[in-house]
């Protein structure tokens with residue numbers, strides 16, 4: 020909308036609304052990781068992105084750059100994306116050193132250019148980690164997450180006729196706690212931001228969701244052991260309590276779940 | 291083309307029970323001898339693949355995303371319907387059936403819709419057992435909200451992320467089967483062809499999206515669950531990758547395409563803001579529980595929303611439809627929004643919006659309650675528009691969202707091609723000319739968890755158990771055709787980008803075959819689409835090679851199919867010379883602008899049969915018989 024094209028940020032201080040004005044159109048310098056395939060060595064390449072509207076999303080900005088590249092007969096930049104509304108977990112990118120960029124609790128597809136300003140230099144790299152190989156440019160292979168899920172990220176119940184959904188009341192706080200954990204979109208930002216490339220937050224979220232629901236109890240110990248083992252086998256690193264994962268998580272999933280999982284894991288060893 | 295609906299005889303309420311009893315069962319020991327292909331891992335595909343794997347079948351499941359968990363179902367926000375009547379507000383299987391049939395403007399099959407309502411309750415039980423954290427009340431029981439087109443509260447939800455939680459439930463069941471070796475998953479793999487051997491679907495040809503390799507897979511039966519085609523409009527609420535390719539390629543192999551013109555334009559989306567826009571974002575219909583929709587009574591009112599006094603506001607839905615008010619069904623709400631904008635009363639600088647206002651409910655319930663109910667949606671709105679909906683009303687406008695049309699299926703969910711089943715949004719079965727909110731998730735999971743596991747047995751027991759093989763010439767031929775097609779696209783070396791041509795197609799479809807349609811416009815579209823198709827095959831520009839990760843090539847392939855499909859959509863809209871549900875033909879309306887149906891001529895499913903690219907498709911009709919409910923004028927007043 021017209022309004023958004025020049026009012027870029029509004030901040031509230033003591034109930035008073037301040038409006039920050041930025042110029043309408045920005046010119047940016049992008050440094051982007053280009054790598055043709057898994058075997059290619061890859062390098063950073065510089066692109067000028069002119070006439071960028073602050074109302075564009077970050078991915079729309081890259082769309083515009085790509086259209087221009089194609090017009091110039093250059094291969095467009097490959098990046099993963101799908102829903103473009105912050106829920107499918109497909110988009111990624113390390114933007115200026117931060118997974119999903121500078122805004123807290125925001126996926127790259129929901130990050131808008133109004134958070135940048137004219138003349139900015141932006142470094143764009145893939146979600147790099149030992150367990151996430153680069154497929155092309157900014158696209159990585161996150162299938163390790165799926166394989167972890169296959170070892171225990173479920174409740175064993177066949178499709179059939181379970182008890183009535185209301186037969187077993189679940190306290191609202193427990194349901195909310197489970198939902199807080201279940202919000203994970205599996206994007207891998209936690210791994211990409213962690214200097215150890217640890218997948219603890221991802222695994223802990225699933226373990227905690229089920230550990231907090233009555234339906235998850237029978238397999239509780241088995242699940243945590245299986246998932247932690249799978250995580251180690253996939254080559255993810257250890258957690259050394261840096262909490263970078265929580266800071267990078269677009270769904271702001273709490274590191275408290277990691278503590279919860281550690282307790283679960285300890286107890287499972289005792290049983 | 292033979293269209294046999296195979297609806298079981300007997301009273302409506304006992305048809306499904308009877309069907310199940312009379313079904314032929316596959317000996318449990320023999321199930322492992324059957325291979326089944328499931329294309330799609332959304333709610334429909336994942337639930338089907340998991341359930342069939344649990345039963346012992348060998349399943350191969352394909353999806354285009356890098357993980358099954360990212361299917362577009364993940365984006366559903368609002369909720370899922372079921373006839374539990376937990377709220378004691380008068381709901382029942384019959385009422386859910388009736389509401390769905392009426393919501394669809396009496397253009398769907400009674401028996402299918404009744405079955406959907408009947409299995410709805412089991413879905414909720416199943417999901418809770420999987421650990422889906424639905425919203426609960428303080429007593430620990432499941433909470434409900436209301437959706438459009440219903441006067442009961444029957445929608446179950448998990449904050450604003452119901453689709454995510456349901457899909458993660460189905461994905462976890464699927465993951466368990468993958469871990470157990472019963473399902474083999476093929477992510478980043480796109481289905482290009484369904485292969486017929488002796489007239490039966492016996493496999494598919496796919497392209498590996500990472501390596502470009504084109505290969506074949508054979509099976510005893512093929513299930514397509516590849517979602518809807520709203521992206522024919524370019525801008526829609528759907529994810530970027532949503533496509534018509536799988537369904538359309540099946541159509542080209544002889545499967546009937548039913549009611550392609552029945553598309554749903556969702557009333558509450560964030561209006562478009564610029565030419566670079568890549569998608570439109572939905573603001574869940576659940577917001578209409580507490581938000582009031584209005585525009586100024588005056589044209590071109592430049593005042594800020596909060597400066598417009600109460601008596602100068604027109605709460606047009608409440609005024610026109612006093613009993614349903616802001617919860618009028620989607621087609622009606624969308625059209626009303628278009629009407630007020632066409633009158634020049636739209637809001638926002640381009641005038642393409644109406645207000646969705648929470649002022650009164652914040653006053654009544656407090657900001658905290660509203661934040662608890664819709665916090666994440668408000669946050670998403672603010673992120674995109676940089677406006678604060680707690681203070682200023684949201685601006686919303688209709689956007690393409692869902693497609694009721696799809697491949698024709700019988701009561702078994704099998705298309706007219708034997709062995710080819712179609713589930714979820716990809717089929718046309720249950721929503722008639724308009725889908726009610728929170729019913730797509732219900733249908734996807736009904737199809738996958740509770741219907742296909744029963745109906746597929748009837749087909750499998752009738753065919754040979756011999757191990758399927760890709761050694762038929764049909765597979766090699768299909769692979770060759772696909773390779774030639776990709777080569778052809780890569781060798782055009784024109785000047786037109788895929789995005790820009792797709793945008794142009796979308797524009798034509800939105801203008802001529804969108805919220806309102808008329809004969810003149812549809813004929814113009816039918817002239818224009820072949821031109822765009824020609825432009826594609828003469829002038830498209832796709833760089834790179836086939837043997838690599840090449841998303842321009844993927845997109846080009848999908849656009850090529852949309853460029854053919856768009857034609858049957860317009861053809862269907864032209865042929866259906868009546869207004870019903872989401873299909874509004876301007877020629878057929880009351881003086882107040884309400885849709886006028888013509889039951890005598892159009893109480894049928896229109897099923898199109900492929901005749902060749904530049905040839906007009908052939909129309910077949912399945913008459914709709916209403917034994918239980920007498921189609922009436924759909925009133926929400």
Ligand SMILES: Cc1cc2nc3c(=O)[nH]c(=O)nc-3n(C[C@H](O)[C@H](O)[C@H](O)COP(=O)(O)OP(=O)(O)OC[C@H]3O[C@@H](n4cnc5c(N)ncnc54)[C@H](O)[C@@H]3O)c2cc1C
Nearest residue numbers: 330331332333334354363368369481517714715728730731
């Ligand atoms: C923003 C949004 C919000 C919604 N909210 C609600 C709601 O609150 N309640 C409700 O009931 N409904 C809602 N809907 C509708 C509902 O989400 C969808 O209709 C439903 O999820 C479709 O499920 P599906 O399994 O049929 O298809 P999808 O979930 O779209 O899955 C399609 C699958 O097919 C795969 N696929 C596609 N093409 C190919 C190919 N060529 N080869 C291989 N694989 C392929 C994809 O990878 C994917 O796995 C919403 C829709 C949108 C867009």
Ligand code: FES
Nearest residue numbers: 101103108110128
């Ligand atoms: S594209 Fe789906 S979360 Fe970003």
